[in-house]
Structures are given as C-alpha cells and as structure tokens.
Amino acid sequence: MCAALTHPVNTQGWGGRGRDETDRQTERERERERERDLGACIQTGWVQTLGPSQAGFGKVGRSGELSAWSGPSCSQRHEQRRVRRPASLTLWDEEDFQGRRCRLLSDCANASERGALRRVRSVKVENSAWVAYEYPDFQGQQFILEKGDYPCCGAWSGSSGHHSNQLLSFRPVLCANHRDSCVTLFEGENFQGCKFELSDDYPSLPSMGWASKDVGSLKVNSGAWVAYQYPGYRGYQYVLEQDRHSGEFHTYSEFSTQAHTRQLQSIRRVQH
Amino acid sequence: MCAALTHPVNTQGWGGRGRDETDRQTERERERERERDLGACIQTGWVQTLGPSQAGFGKVGRSGELSAWSGPSCSQRHEQRRVRRPASLTLWDEEDFQGRRCRLLSDCANASERGALRRVRSVKVENSAWVAYEYPDFQGQQFILEKGDYPCCGAWSGSSGHHSNQLLSFRPVLCANHRDSCVTLFEGENFQGCKFELSDDYPSLPSMGWASKDVGSLKVNSGAWVAYQYPGYRGYQYVLEQDRHSGEFHTYSEFSTQAHTRQLQSIRRVQH
Incomplete structure (x- = not known):
C-alpha cells in the first residue's frame, strides 16, 4: 500500500521543489505537514x-x-x-533529484504501482529512518536510508559488490532508539553457544573480541540495528528491529529474505 | 618504505597459511610475533x-x-x-586470500615495489586499523580498514560509485582512541562560522541538526575519525587524525589528496 504523492515536475535539484503549476501537492497537505512537523513529541533527541x-x-x-x-x-x-517529525521520503526517477517525483509518508510495497515511479534513481530522506528493498513486498536486498541526500544508486549501496540499481519497496524503520539500544549476538543458531551483548556501534566486531566472522542468531532487546557483512559497515546490510520477529532472529536466513551469508563483521544502531 | 614479508604460496583460504615448504616466514619470525602479541600493553581495550x-x-x-x-x-x-598488538595486515594478489601474499607491519608507500605484490585483491587486517590508498605515496582515494576480512575489492569500497580495484599504499591509523574521541565541525573554511562538537558516531549528520550537507573545515581534538560523503557511512571516505595536520583541516581539500567534494553526511570514530 502506497501513501504516495506523485509530482510529474522537472525540478531543478532539491531547491526547485514546490510551487510548480503541475505540482499536485495542495496547500492543505502542506499545512497538515507543517502542523505535524511542529506538533508531535520527539523521543529520540x-x-x-x-x-x-x-x-x-x-x-x-x-x-x-x-x-x-x-x-x-x-x-x-x-x-x-521536542518534535517527533513524521516519516517522509521523496523519490525521483532520475539522478540528482531530477525528473518525476513521488513522496512517501508510510509503507510502500511497490513504488512502480498506482502511479508512482517506474524506477528510482535518487532519494531524499526528510524524516525518520527507512529501509528500502530491491524487490516489491519488502523482498530482496535491504538498504538502510537515514536522513540525508542520496543522489544516485551508489549512495545507498553498501559496497561495489552489493549495489542495486532498483529500489521498489520502502518502509520506515520500526522502533529506532539511538539512546537505549541493545542487541545480543549468539555463536550458534537458536540462541545457542556463547553470546555477546552490545549497546554501541561496532565497525569491527573482530577487533572487539568476537572471534568468528559469523553470527548464528541474534536478539534485539531494544531499538533497531543494522548488521553488515564486512567491517566498516560494508557489504550486505540487514536491518534488525525489536518490533519485527519479536526481535528474535533464530538463524541467519531470518536476517533478510535474501541473506546470502551468516558472515557479520560490523553492526550499528539506527539513528532517527 | 615497506616492512613487508612476501609469501609466494598458494594458500587454501586463510586457514591454509603457514607450513608450506615455500613459505619464507621462518620459525624465528613466528616466535617473535607470538612474543609481541602476548607481551605488549594495550591502551584501547x-x-x-x-x-x-x-x-x-x-x-x-x-x-x-x-x-x-x-x-x-x-x-x-x-x-x-591488557595487550596492545602491533599493527599487522596481510595482502593477497587474488580474491579470497589466494595467490601470492605480503605481510605489512608498518607504512608501505608502494606495495608493488621491492618484491611486494603487483596488485591487491584481498586483505586481512590482523591488528590495529589501517588506511589504504588508491595510489603510491598515500595519494588518491582512502579506504579505512579495521580488523577483519576483506575478500574482494567490494569489501573495502564505500559504495558502488566509489570503488577502487587497486590499493597501492598502506599505513596504520594514527592515535585511534575509541574511548575518548572528539571532533569539531565548522560551517566555513578556516574554522569560521557555526560549529558542531561531536564525541560519538553519527550515521546521519542531517538527522542530528546539521542543516548543511557540507562541512567547510574541521578540527580533530582527539582520536581518529572517518568522515563520509553520504549518510550511513557510504561514498568517499576521509580518515582524519589528531596527529596529522595537528588535527586541523582548514578546507575540504585537506581531507584527502583527492577530495572531490566538501559534502559530508556521516562521521564515526575509528576503532582499534
């Protein structure tokens, strides 16, 4: 289901947004957004x-x-x-925020349906953190998208071996809690074997004493995390949230619908 | 200057190292390594x-x-x-830790000289954190390499738009201090304009209130940091140390010998 607003305008970069005659976003919608932006309560900072x-x-x-x-x-x-801004993200079908655009305010299972974009070439995350997926219905490779500008597909892929030219489904990250995040890694599947409890970002698990390159299973006790195949937050990305699977990932195949490897060498909290 | 040991062996993955007849690393060298590993004093954890x-x-x-x-x-x-292990890193000229290899224990200005490798296709960082450069003499794109396995060039590049098939010079990161790191970002060049003082990892500077996508200059007050072009630690990487340039980077061109942009959207501490 797509909460999408499409804008068939030829914007001149991000600054070109808004007042075009063909822009279908109404003044009332803008007013509602301003109210939401200013009115709600933030929990993360x-x-x-x-x-x-x-x-x-x-x-x-x-x-x-x-x-x-x-x-x-x-x-x-x-x-x-203290302001909690509602999740929002804008997609463009050309690089550098050019071409047709589409704004998302909640889950979108297929950006190419219902008048949204045929393809996505650039993304701007205005609020919250999002997960983008390679395929519809939240399938395939995951890409964490935190607030900021992604002018080309190279900006969201984790490394040159694992990029994707297409992003087709999107959803806000659940329960990101940068202040009080906790995850436990287990050596074996089904929470067996030795374990490691973390509450900070770790660009290199091996340097912190995790002797294996693999993680058999993990429990997200609070917040949301991104785990990566290689050190330094590179390679395949897995977004792991307390409110999905009850925070319990019994085996590496539950990390993602397309987890190719149980190899995890870095992990960090998701930031709103 | 290369402190390198070359090993023209056909290793079977990382575990295949060591007892091959053609391996030129002597028992004495191994003994010295074991002594160093166990004897010295750690400062980082x-x-x-x-x-x-x-x-x-x-x-x-x-x-x-x-x-x-x-x-x-x-x-x-x-x-x-408390053990401070000496910096060490091993290079291979084939992917997945195959082919000829070369071990570095200190700065190496050109890995293709003095009998070292013609090309680098996989890397294992055993101790410390390192910076690898695209060109000899520590020139060109930088790649932070923390402890762990990098079986292909996709594992060290920050995103698909900014990968490099070649790494030619290497050095350990200076003064990495994960416990007590501090950096100040400035809006303008030469430490002018508004500023932002950080002591934690920030995968999205925009989400933390930094309104611009750019950073004009910065001062590393303690430790070592990696700054990235895009959110989520992607795109061009710049390793910024307290003991280089006295920690003062007056303009974005001092971030690297090949800084293409002043755009910085994420920054994190380097971890030993």
Missing part, C-alpha cells in the same frame, strides 16, 4: 525548529541531544522543542 | 588471550571493554590481559 533558511548547529552528546549552541553566527538563542 | 581454536565472547560496553563472559561454553574463566 532534540530537533531545532528554525526557519528553512537558517542553518542550525550545536554541540551533540552521545545520545544525539543538542546541548549547546556555539559559533559567532549562532549566538542568538533558539527555542528547542 | 581488553583483549582476550585464548588459544587459536577457542572462540572468545563476552559483554562489551560503550568503550569496547569486555566486562563479562557469558554463555554455556564460556563458563570457564579466562585471564584478561
């Missing part, structure tokens, strides 16, 4: 509520909380409000 | 000192410190010693 032309900078602690503003041009005090 | 056939698992806190052993087959108590 402070978000600055400046106008679109103002740059926001500050000091960020371990939990992602803005603790102090600094720098000469930031001396003015800004009100900080 | 606990390392388990088990025999090679024993898997080591435990509970790891935020600083990477092993705090408790768990799991049925790990009930025996192991002595934990």
